[in-house]
Structures are given as structure tokens and as C-alpha cells.
Amino acid sequence: MADPASPLDALAPALEGRWRTATEFVEAVLKAAILDGSLPGGTPLRQEELAERFGVSRMPVREALRQLEAQALVDMVPHRGAVVTEISAADAADTYAIRRALEPAALRLSIPRLTPAQLGAAEALILAMDSETEAGRMGLLNRRFHMALYAAAGHPRLLALTEAQLAAFDRYLRFHLAAHGREHLSQQDHRAMLAAARAQDIPGAVAVLEAHLDRAAEAIARFFAARGG
Amino acid sequence: MADPASPLDALAPALEGRWRTATEFVEAVLKAAILDGSLPGGTPLRQEELAERFGVSRMPVREALRQLEAQALVDMVPHRGAVVTEISAADAADTYAIRRALEPAALRLSIPRLTPAQLGAAEALILAMDSETEAGRMGLLNRRFHMALYAAAGHPRLLALTEAQLAAFDRYLRFHLAAHGREHLSQQDHRAMLAAARAQDIPGAVAVLEAHLDRAAEAIARFFAARGG
DNA sequence: TAGCGTAAGATTGGATCCAATCAACGGATG
DNA sequence: CATCCGTTGATTGGATCCAATCTTACGCTA
Structure with a gap:
């Protein structure tokens, strides 16, 4: 004290x-x-x-x-x-590169084995994010939605790594939400990913995911550029 | 005692x-x-x-x-x-899935920035592997060769993760070397990757790397299948 | 005899104490 | 006046001790 x-x-x-x-x-x-x-x-x-x-x-x-x-x-x-650990544009890019490598792999492995229950859980998380306002809980829901899509991948080590990187990204997501509205969290992407997963459209889902991650990375990069960091 | x-x-x-x-x-x-x-x-x-x-x-x-x-x-x-930690076919597949996701990403980022000195170091490691017989040191050299190719990628977190997974794979590489000769470590692949990197041929290098990893994963899977594990 | 409850030993989790190292400050010296 | 060096305080690394928990074995009971 x-x-x-x-x-x-x-x-x-x-x-x-x-x-x-x-x-x-x-x-x-x-x-x-x-x-x-x-x-x-x-x-x-x-x-x-x-x-x-x-x-x-x-x-x-x-x-x-x-x-x-x-x-x-x-x-x-x-x-x-x-x-x-300090956050920085370089570290954000680093974390992003890891996510960009791991998450498409997890998604590819998961989609063929996703159960209706797991897809339903993912949908429920999207709805929960629609009505969530607090930044901390939003990050948690976002994490859980992504992990819900990867849940059937098997490969527990891959999933654990993915979850850790997703959590690390939350530190930047917070800035993201503060700068733009929470609209930019791209609920459209989330719904598109879920739809593609439901349709067993692996290339489609991966394409949406990669674009989703690219946009997030760009937004963070712009944030740091504008901030001079 | x-x-x-x-x-x-x-x-x-x-x-x-x-x-x-x-x-x-x-x-x-x-x-x-x-x-x-x-x-x-x-x-x-x-x-x-x-x-x-x-x-x-x-x-x-x-x-x-x-x-x-x-x-x-x-x-x-x-x-x-x-x-x-127990090793198993499932765990080997898990580690392999992570490597298969991370290493092509690291290679893509690294190739455009590799210096002649770094390429020379990688070549020296290939030569060292030609004359190495002991399994433990062979694993170390193999790890260092791969990391030498990725060394210019920047992104220290990505590289640290990659190195950790490469090290984890050593536990299986050991079986691999015991079962087949050390020929199967695919020095041809190593040389092809180095050549492609020298030529700044990113798609070519990545293709060799992915095939290299796929073959290693198959060999391990066959080993476990034959062993009933 | 099978099953359950309990007690003893073993092993880890946590607290406290001591030693080693680092940072900051102050004085001596060129 | 700047620099070097020793000393002091703060902080972490390591050792030892105690408490909590788990495992195992034993004995009692149905």
C-alpha cells in the first residue's frame, strides 16, 4: 500500500x-x-x-x-x-506469423471431424459476442470461438500451442477494439467461417480465416504506425 | 545408489x-x-x-x-x-503437424533475407552430417541445419517455437536412425533445399521441405505400425 | 473372500531462512 | 571535473524445514 x-x-x-x-x-x-x-x-x-x-x-x-x-x-x-514482456509492432507481427501458420493447419484438421454440437457451440459464441461490450470478455469469447472451430482437430499439442498464441494476441486485440469499434472484430468473417465449416468447405473456410488474420494483422500494424511505435 | x-x-x-x-x-x-x-x-x-x-x-x-x-x-x-512424456504414434503425428505448419512459414520468411554467410553455414552443416555417425550428434546437426535455413526469418518467437518442435522431434528421429540407416535422413533433400534457397526459389524450397517432412512423418508412422504402438 | 475404511509412509507443495548477485551511491584519485 | 572503485541496500537464487496430499498396506466387516 x-x-x-x-x-x-x-x-x-x-x-x-x-x-x-x-x-x-x-x-x-x-x-x-x-x-x-x-x-x-x-x-x-x-x-x-x-x-x-x-x-x-x-x-x-x-x-x-x-x-x-x-x-x-x-x-x-x-x-x-x-x-x-513489451508489446511492439515487431512482436505483433511475430505472433501473427505464428497464428497464420498454426490456425489454418488446425482448421483443416478439424473441419472433417466437427460434430453438430461443436458447430452449435461455435454459433452460440458468435451470438454471445454480438451482445458483449466489455473488452476483456470479448477477447475471451473470440478465443473460445476460434478454439471451438479447431476443437475436433485432435493433436492436443497443436491445439495448446494455438490457444497460447491466440491468448497472446489478446494483448493487441485490446488496442484494436479501443481504436475501432468492436465492429471491426469482423463478425462477418466469423459467420462465414462457421458456414464454410458447416458445409465441409475446407478451402473456403481456410481462405476466410487467412483473410481474417491478414486484416487483423494489418489493423494492428496501422495502429502501431499511427502511434509511432 | x-x-x-x-x-x-x-x-x-x-x-x-x-x-x-x-x-x-x-x-x-x-x-x-x-x-x-x-x-x-x-x-x-x-x-x-x-x-x-x-x-x-x-x-x-x-x-x-x-x-x-x-x-x-x-x-x-x-x-x-x-x-x-510418453512418445507415441499420436504424439509423433502431433509434433509433425506443428512442424509442418511452422517450418514452411519460417522458410518463406527467411529465404529472401539469407546472407551468403548463413548459406555457407548451412552447407557446412550438411557436410558435417555426412561424416557423423553418432545418433545424438546427428540430431543436433540436423536441428542446426534446419534452423540455419530459417535464421534470417526474424520473428524470434516463431523461431524459438520452431526450434523447440524440432528438438521434440529428435526423440523420434532417434528411432528413425536406428531402424533405417542414416541414409534415410535424406541428405538429398537437405542439399535440394539449400540449392533452392540459394536460387531464391521459395516455392521450390518449400515444396522440398514439405515433402521432406512428409517422408519423415511416414517413416515414423510405419515404425510405430510395425511395432504395434 | 471381496470390499471398504483407516493408518503409515512417501512424495510433493509451500514457508522461512541464508547466500550470492546486482544496482546505486559516495568517496578517493587522476 | 570525470572516472574508477568499494561499500551498502535491495532483490533474487538456493537450502532447509514444515504442512498437505497421495499411495499403499493392513485390518475390520458384511
Whole structure:
């Protein structure tokens, strides 16, 4: 409570889930805070401060930071500590390149095996996004919609990687939503992808997805160009 | 020293490098042992046993295990411990699907920016592979050759992911080399990829790479089919 | 005899303490 | 006045200890 406006004040563990270990708890809260922008890039993460704030010792904090480092959400330097990874035009392009490689592959594998129930779940997520206004939850719904389309791909490692990259992109999606309206989230693309998946039209769905990703990447690039970053 | 033939006996930290922290040391040795097959899938990794063997306390071991879990090399279950990830036909196909998505993307980005020095380094690695006989070093050279071709891609996150997947594939490459001779490592493909890269022939290089990966995946699939796995 | 509940041991998760390293500051020296 | 160097405080890495949880084995009961 010393410094009045620490970014860590935003750490409100209002997440209702239950965790099996303190490490999982710390990791989940920190991850959510980084992805939704509460903890901006460059924020130093002192172990003792986090431990006090979470009501645990430094050890679960250390392990959580290691996990986040592996997800490229924090940078750790030995004996110097952890810092929230900076976002930049270059990093956005990097994340985009990975998504652009992984998601079409996942979609191709998934479409032939998607069940009506899974397609219905995807449609429900589109409808939920229509009436969602808050940026953080919008990112979550967007993530879940994409993953719903890939859910039948099998290949759990591929899906886990895809989900991680999708989550990383949320940090940019937030800017995207702030700059333009949430219209630009391209609900049309989402509906088109769903329709193509329903029709078992793999090339069509992949084409929409790639265009969807390209547009998102361009929007982020324009944002950084206008911002001088 | 109790049980005579523990798989952990293979942990010979003969790696000459220097590490800044004990955690890095433990992680590097364990990772090498898992990738080269010294620690087969399913091997339980007891923290205390590893700590004693490395001459450190349990804490660096715990952090190293977390890092390896993030790389999908060990599975951790709360209060139950860590186990070396099992290999299987399904997991091989999973890793292959990721490589098949990431590597063509990396190659496409890299070729236009490859320098003569980088191309020369790749060629040197091909020659080194011609005269290498030991399986472990062969895997390392193969990894370094592929990464040499992608080195100019920029996008450090994409490259890091690609390298991690390439390393994961080494666990299968080992079987591959044992079953067939090392001829089947397709040095022809390597030379063709290098030639195409030199000629700035992106579609040609990507086509060779994709066929190269497809053949490797088929070989692994055949191996597992013959083995009943 | 099969099944369930309980108790003991083993193993991991978490807390606390100590050591090593880094950054900042201040004084001496050219 | 700038630079180098030693000292001090802050912070992380590592070791040790305690608590929580899981597994296994044993005994009781139906």
C-alpha cells in the first residue's frame, strides 16, 4: 500500500475458479492481468510484492513466473527479476506469423471431424459476442470461438500451442477494439467461417480465416504506425 | 545408489557449457537426456533423487521440471510428481503437424533475407552430417541445419517455437536412425533445399521441405505400425 | 473372500531462512 | 571535473524445514 498507483493494484483475483495449488492461482491471475492490459509491458514484477499481494510466499510466485516466461508473457533475467514482456509492432507481427501458420493447419484438421454440437457451440459464441461490450470478455469469447472451430482437430499439442498464441494476441486485440469499434472484430468473417465449416468447405473456410488474420494483422500494424511505435 | 539400473544413471552432465544458475544446469542436462533417449517416456522423475544426483537442493529441480513441462517434455500432476512424456504414434503425428505448419512459414520468411554467410553455414552443416555417425550428434546437426535455413526469418518467437518442435522431434528421429540407416535422413533433400534457397526459389524450397517432412512423418508412422504402438 | 475404511509412509507443495548477485551511491584519485 | 572503485541496500537464487496430499498396506466387516 506504499505507492499509490502501482499497476499491481489492478490485480483483483475476482476469478471465481478454484485452483489446486497456489502456483496455479498466481499464474492464472497474473496471466489474466497481462492479457487484459492491467499489467502493461515493461511492468517489473517483484516476487516479494506479488507474494504479499496474493497472500502466499515467494515460492509459488517464482514458479508462476517461470510458467509465464515459457508462455512469452514475462521476461526473466537471472538475478535481475521478471518484467512483463513489451508489446511492439515487431512482436505483433511475430505472433501473427505464428497464428497464420498454426490456425489454418488446425482448421483443416478439424473441419472433417466437427460434430453438430461443436458447430452449435461455435454459433452460440458468435451470438454471445454480438451482445458483449466489455473488452476483456470479448477477447475471451473470440478465443473460445476460434478454439471451438479447431476443437475436433485432435493433436492436443497443436491445439495448446494455438490457444497460447491466440491468448497472446489478446494483448493487441485490446488496442484494436479501443481504436475501432468492436465492429471491426469482423463478425462477418466469423459467420462465414462457421458456414464454410458447416458445409465441409475446407478451402473456403481456410481462405476466410487467412483473410481474417491478414486484416487483423494489418489493423494492428496501422495502429502501431499511427502511434509511432 | 540403491537400485542398480536406474534410468537416471544415464545422467552424465558431461556437457561442457557453463550455466548461470543451478536451475539452468538441471534443465539443460535433463532436456538433453530426454531428447537423446537416455530417459525414456514414462520415467518418473523424483525431485529428491534428481537433487541428490545433481548435487543441488530440490528447488532448482522443481523449477527445471516446470520449464520442461512448458516444453511438453515432462508431464506434471499436482502432488503426484513429474514423468517423462510418453512418445507415441499420436504424439509423433502431433509434433509433425506443428512442424509442418511452422517450418514452411519460417522458410518463406527467411529465404529472401539469407546472407551468403548463413548459406555457407548451412552447407557446412550438411557436410558435417555426412561424416557423423553418432545418433545424438546427428540430431543436433540436423536441428542446426534446419534452423540455419530459417535464421534470417526474424520473428524470434516463431523461431524459438520452431526450434523447440524440432528438438521434440529428435526423440523420434532417434528411432528413425536406428531402424533405417542414416541414409534415410535424406541428405538429398537437405542439399535440394539449400540449392533452392540459394536460387531464391521459395516455392521450390518449400515444396522440398514439405515433402521432406512428409517422408519423415511416414517413416515414423510405419515404425510405430510395425511395432504395434 | 471381496470390499471398504483407516493408518503409515512417501512424495510433493509451500514457508522461512541464508547466500550470492546486482544496482546505486559516495568517496578517493587522476 | 570525470572516472574508477568499494561499500551498502535491495532483490533474487538456493537450502532447509514444515504442512498437505497421495499411495499403499493392513485390518475390520458384511
